[in-house]
Amino acid sequence: MAKTAKKEELTDVTEAQIAVHWKEEGYYQPSEKFIAQANMRDTHILEKFGLANFPDCFRAYADMLTWFEPYRTVLDTSDAPFWKWFVGGKINASYNCLDRNLAKYGSKAAFIFVPEPEAEPDATITYQQLHTRVNEVAALLRGLGLKAGDRVTFHMPMVPELPITMLACARLGIIHSQVFGGFSGQACGSRIQDSGSRVLITMDSYWRNGSLVDHKANADIAVRTAKDLGQDVDKVLVWQRYPGKYSAKTPMVPGRDFFMNDLLKDHKGKNVEPVALPSEGPLFLMYSSGTTGKPKGAQHSIGGYLAYVTGTSRWILDIHPEDVYWCMADIGWITGHSYIVYGPLANAATSVLYEGVPTFPDAGRPWRIAERLGVNIFHTAPTAIRMLRKLGPQEPRKYKYRFKSMTTVGEPIEPEAWRWYYDEVGKREAVITDTWWLTETGGFLGTTVPAIHAMKPGSCGPGAPGIHPVIYDETGAEISKGSGKAGNICIRNPWPGLMQTLWGDRDRYVKTYFAKYNKDPRSKDWRDWPFMCGDGAMQAADGYYRILGRIDDVINVAGHRLGTKEIESACLTVPEVAEAAVVPVQDEVKGRVPEVYIAVKPGVPPSQDVIDRVIKANEEVIGKIARPKHVYIVPDMPKTRSGKIMRRVLAAISNRRDVGDVTTLANPDVVEQIRTMVQGKDTVTTREELPEDIAKFGQVE
Numbered sequence: 217m218a219k220t221a222k223k224e225e226l227t228d229v230t231e232a233q234i235a236v237h238w239k240e241e242g243y244y245q246p247s248e249k250f251i252a253q254a255n256m257r258d259t260h261i262l263e264k265f266g267l268a269n270f271p272d273c274f275r276a277y278a279d280m281l282t283w284f285e286p287y288r289t290v291l292d293t294s295d296a297p298f299w300k301w302f303v304g305g306k307i308n309a310s311y312n313c314l315d316r317n318l319a320k321y322g323s324k325a326a327f328i329f330v331p332e333p334e335a336e337p338d339a340t341i342t343y344q345q346l347h348t349r350v351n352e353v354a355a356l357l358r359g360l361g362l363k364a365g366d367r368v369t370f371h372m373p374m375v376p377e378l379p380i381t382m383l384a385c386a387r388l389g390i391i392h393s394q395v396f397g398g399f400s401g402q403a404c405g406s407r408i409q410d411s412g413s414r415v416l417i418t419m420d421s422y423w424r425n426g427s428l429v430d431h432k433a434n435a436d437i438a439v440r441t442a443k444d445l446g447q448d449v450d451k452v453l454v455w456q457r458y459p460g461k462y463s464a465k466t467p468m469v470p471g472r473d474f475f476m477n478d479l480l481k482d483h484k485g486k487n488v489e490p491v492a493l494p495s496e497g498p499l500f501l502m503y504s505s506g507t508t509g510k511p512k513g514a515q516h517s518i519g520g521y522l523a524y525v526t527g528t529s530r531w532i533l534d535i536h537p538e539d540v541y542w543c544m545a546d547i548g549w550i551t552g553h554s555y556i557v558y559g560p561l562a563n564a565a566t567s568v569l570y571e572g573v574p575t576f577p578d579a580g581r582p583w584r585i586a587e588r589l590g591v592n593i594f595h596t597a598p599t600a601i602r603m604l605r606k607l608g609p610q611e612p613r614k615y616k617y618r619f620k621s622m623t624t625v626g627e628p629i630e631p632e633a634w635r636w637y638y639d640e641v642g643k644r645e646a647v648i649t650d651t652w653w654l655t656e657t658g659g660f661l662g663t664t665v666p667a668i669h670a671m672k673p674g675s676c677g678p679g680a681p682g683i684h685p686v687i688y689d690e691t692g693a694e695i696s697k698g699s700g701k702a703g704n705i706c707i708r709n710p711w712p713g714l715m716q717t718l719w720g721d722r723d724r725y726v727k728t729y730f731a732k733y734n735k736d737p738r739s740k741d742w743r744d745w746p747f748m749c750g751d752g753a754m755q756a757a758d759g760y761y762r763i764l765g766r767i768d769d770v771i772n773v774a775g776h777r778l779g780t781k782e783i784e785s786a787c788l789t790v791p792e793v794a795e796a797a798v799v800p801v802q803d804e805v806k807g808r809v810p811e812v813y814i815a816v817k818p819g820v821p822p823s824q825d826v827i828d829r830v831i832k833a834n835e836e837v838i839g840k841i842a843r844p845k846h847v848y849i850v851p852d853m854p855k856t857r858s859g860k861i862m863r864r865v866l867a868a869i870s871n872r873r874d875v876g877d878v879t880t881l882a883n884p885d886v887v888e889q890i891r892t893m894v895q896g897k898d899t900v901t902t903r904e905e906l907p908e909d910i911a912k913f914g915q916v917e
């Protein structure tokens with residue numbers, strides 16, 4: 217019982233102060249060779265980006281861009297906390313990623329596309345060719361009457377046509393909203409509706425894990441869903457995976473659906489002048505999961521965002537134009553927008569695009585690609601690292617690639633996985649940056665500057681240049697470094713990469729990210745508006761941060777954020793389901809996976825059929841990524857006397873932990889019934905502490 221007693225005691229103090237016990241890891245130093253060639257070698261860089269020099273320090277990033285008209289004000293706080301960066305400046309993102317690179321790098325590869333089928337040849341697209349293709353698509357979009365400020369939704373896979381269409385929109389100031397290709401048609405439809413798009417751009421098919429997926433089918437569902445929600449889509453523009461050939465079974469809808477390649481015939485060789493847009497104009501929306509079922513459209517600016525991803529690509533990823541850089545993320549997520557497309561291209565990089573699954577056809581695939589293309593910068597997520605390690609721990613040794621730098625992003629990485637990445641993938645030569653950030657933040661928040669700071673497995677490092685984190689407890693008191701206590705990590709100051717707002721929902725923006733620690737809602741001083749990231753974190757005595765995971769009801773599955781309410785509402789679309797509760801479960805490869813508990817309506821017998829339909833509902837409403845590991849039909853949910861479902865109790869059961877004291881629940885007996893159902897008759901709990909994100913799961917009600 218000692219454990220239960222301890223838990224209660226901690227709950228009494230404050231949940232945010234839970235002591236986190238973890239072994240201090242040793243440091244790893246960057247090599248002299250890496251340091252000698254690094255873009256950022258100034259050991260005083262963090263001081264130069266200190267708060268004393270804020271916000272002017274960020275001119276260094278803005279000055280990496282080409283402006284049509286110079287900005288007058290670095291930071292305008294008059295509409296706090298809706299910050300405006302580089303005000304007065306006129307700029308175009310497509311110009312900065314393409315036109316300005318042509319003179320020097322026109323014949324150099326901008327993208328190298330690697331199709332999933334290994335027999336299919338790579339497609340190299342030079343800056344000149346990319347410029348031509350982007351201009352033609354821009355001409356097409358303009359021809360359809362689209363203009364600056366209009367929204368267009370994409371539901372595209374990992375193919376060159378995705379960044380081409382993004383850059384074509386950026387050229388005209390059209391706000392793109394790419395929905396991850398693996399999301400369902402319904403998920404796409406609700407994002408179309410929220411953004412008010414009248415045009416959907418998609419692709420007929422793509423390769424995934426050895427099969428050609430019929431993707432066009434999702435477009436029909438998306439359009440129907442949007443219409444049901446009140447948003448009409450006039451046109452669906454369909455790229456063809458194999459130009460000139462239709463590789464989907466779903467019929468095209470006459471008058472609504474058009475092949476991009478047919479329409480493009482009228483725009484061959486056309487040039488479209490990049491529109492000089494205000495710095496604070498919106499560049500794109502990126503939807504992310506929050507605590508409610510409604511997705512949040514993070515709205516990113518042109519000037520601030522582009523400056524931030526350009527600067528961090530140069531200094532943190534250490535991209536030089538001569539490098540071959542490969543980020544294995546999907547462009548459908550923020551990582552791809554910032555660090556496959558906009559940041560690398562603005563630095564004239566050669567960026568590799570891989571269509572498929574890293575382990576297809578085997579766990580040697582990424583290393584073969586790296587060897588063949590001479591990749592020297594590699595960027596991926598812990599979930600991929602764990603999977604590649606599990607399936608082929610010795611594979612990297614068979615290939616002769618050499619990485620100078622590597623990045624990890626998306627979830628906390630265990631020191632053990634980190635060391636495999638360092639020893640085997642990086643061959644003890646490559647530096648690692650563990651970059652912590654969010655969809656909403658545009659670019660890195662916590663990371664080492666690779667030539668300057670030592671690496672420490674499991675910790676992202678200090679704040680990135682110009683990012684000043686602070687950890688608060690529940691009462692708003694600062695938790696000091698080295699205290700061994702965790703709390704809510706916030707950023708003290710604004711920075712150019714931060715989203716401008718949530719699309720169409722100013723109140724939710726303020727409430728979700730600022731309300732908790734803001735003391736004066738009328739203040740125009742940025743010091744009064746720390747940005748709450750939604751992660752639990754602790755800071756070691758050396759100043760390095762360790763991120764413990766989400767503290768809201770968001771489950772990070774393989775580095776992808778899924779809202780519990782989204783999953784639970786998907787379950788409730790099955791008519792027999794009365795109540796649903798989802799909890800995160802630790803998973804060796806994916807980090808966290810959802811497990812679902814449902815109660816069926818009175819008179820409905822529990823059946824495998826209901827379980828199957830709950831699984832299917834999740835795949836249809838959200839996507840395969842939301843597929844629950846298990847679905848349990850329980851006699852009743854554990855509830856407080858006020859009727860709230862105690863997800864924390866379910867999370868403890870799913871994670872084989874002690875459920876603690878449940879005597880205050882309205883129905884304590886059901887807990888043991890559920891426990892036996894999930895764990896079997898014998899107690900199989902482990903004494904290990906639950907990770908913070910799971911331990912605190914379900915507190916935000």
Ligand code: WTA
Pocket residue numbers: 504549550551624625626627628629650651652653654655656676749750751763764765766772775776777
């Ligand atoms: C988590 C992805 C630990 C964190 C760019 C954050 C991380 C959420 C790291 C955002 C990291 C991201 N170490 N945790 N290096 N990077 N996270 O919006 O919980 O998809 O809040 O953005 O991922 O996920 P999102």
